Amino acid sequence: MNERVRVTNKELLAESWGKLTRWSFDLQRRSGDWQSQIRETYDRGDGAATLLYNPEKRTVVLIRQFRFPAYFNKESGYLLEVCAGKLDGDDPLTCAKKEAEEETGYRVSDVRVAFPKTYMSPGSVTERLWLFVALYDAAGKVSDGGGHLDEGEDIEVLELPFAQALEKVQSGEICDGKTIMLLQYAALNRLISI
Numbered sequence: 001m002n003e004r005v006r007v008t009n010k011e012l013l014a015e016s017w018g019k020l021t022r023w024s025f026d027l028q029r030r031s032g033d034w035q036s037q038i039r040e041t042y043d044r045g046d047g048a049a050t051l052l053y054n055p056e057k058r059t060v061v062l063i064r065q066f067r068f069p070a071y072f073n074k075e076s077g078y079l080l081e082v083c084a085g086k087l088d089g090d091d092p093l094t095c096a097k098k099e100a101e102e103e104t105g106y107r108v109s110d111v112r113v114a115f116p117k118t119y120m121s122p123g124s125v126t127e128r129l130w131l132f133v134a135l136y137d138a139a140g141k142v143s144d145g146g147g148h149l150d151e152g153e154d155i156e157v158l159e160l161p162f163a164q165a166l167e168k169v170q171s172g173e174i175c176d177g178k179t180i181m182l183l184q185y186a187a188l189n190r191l192i193s194i
Contacts, residue, residue: 004028008036018044043126048095049084051114051182052106052136053162055192060165061104061136062179064156065147080158080168081176084129092116092130100134104157105145108134114185120177131182133191162192 009024021041026034052061062080071077085099093111100108115131147153160168165183168174174183186192 006034013040018042040124041126042124045086045088046092046128046130047084047086048092048099048130048132049082049178049182050096050100050108050111050132050134051082051179051186052100052104052108052134053186053192054136056137058162058192058194059159060162060183060186060192061106062158062160062165062174063103063145064158065154079176080174080179082179082182084178093132096130096132096134100136101142101145103145103147103153103155104136105143106136106140107142108136108140110135114182118178118181129178131178131185133182133186162186163194166194 004027006026007023008026009022011022012019013022014020019042021043022038023041024036024038026036028034053059061083063083064078064080066077067079068077070079083099083103085095085102087095090098093113096111097108100106100111111132111134113130114133117128118131119125119128145155145157147155162183165174166187169180169183174180187194
């Protein structure tokens with residue numbers, strides 16, 4: 001643990017889809033002085049996300065699903081994203097493969113780590129995401145995908161030219177952090193030619 005942090009109080013504010021907790025703590029500043037602070041954290045567990053790509057076709061598979069926080073911010077709520085999900089006790093690689101199949105309908109085997117253990121919003125969200133890339137092809141298509149109805153998922157699966165996906169990042173149509181990171185990773189590492 002960090003010797004410069006002393007937790008003085010923990011208060012559970014809500015527990016539904018995740019845990020919202022208010023923390024009181026003392027933080028030792030760089031000057032050596034101690035300062036009392038209060039922060040709230042939202043904990044819904046860790047997850048994994050995967051960009052499916054096909055270098056021969058020069059395509060990627062993305063999903064579109066409703067996200068209430070985007071709707072709350074006066075947008076449509078439907079975001080283009082890579083497939084992702086909570087670990088739910090699985091290791092990140094197992095989760096990545098499982099979520100790819102559940103959400104996109106593709107069974108993938110060549111799955112590689114792009115970014116281990118990333119934080120998307122470390123100011124208040126405890127979630128860490130392991131980000132992967134995986135090859136896909138027609139032989140790996142085992143279902144229509146779409147997610148699980150009992151989990152509230154209603155996922156549209158989209159196969160897009162890689163160049164078009166990058167244009168959607170530039171235009172702001174793709175605004176999900178993990179998706180932007182993985183598309184940029186694919187471009188920088190020349191996984192797909194444009």
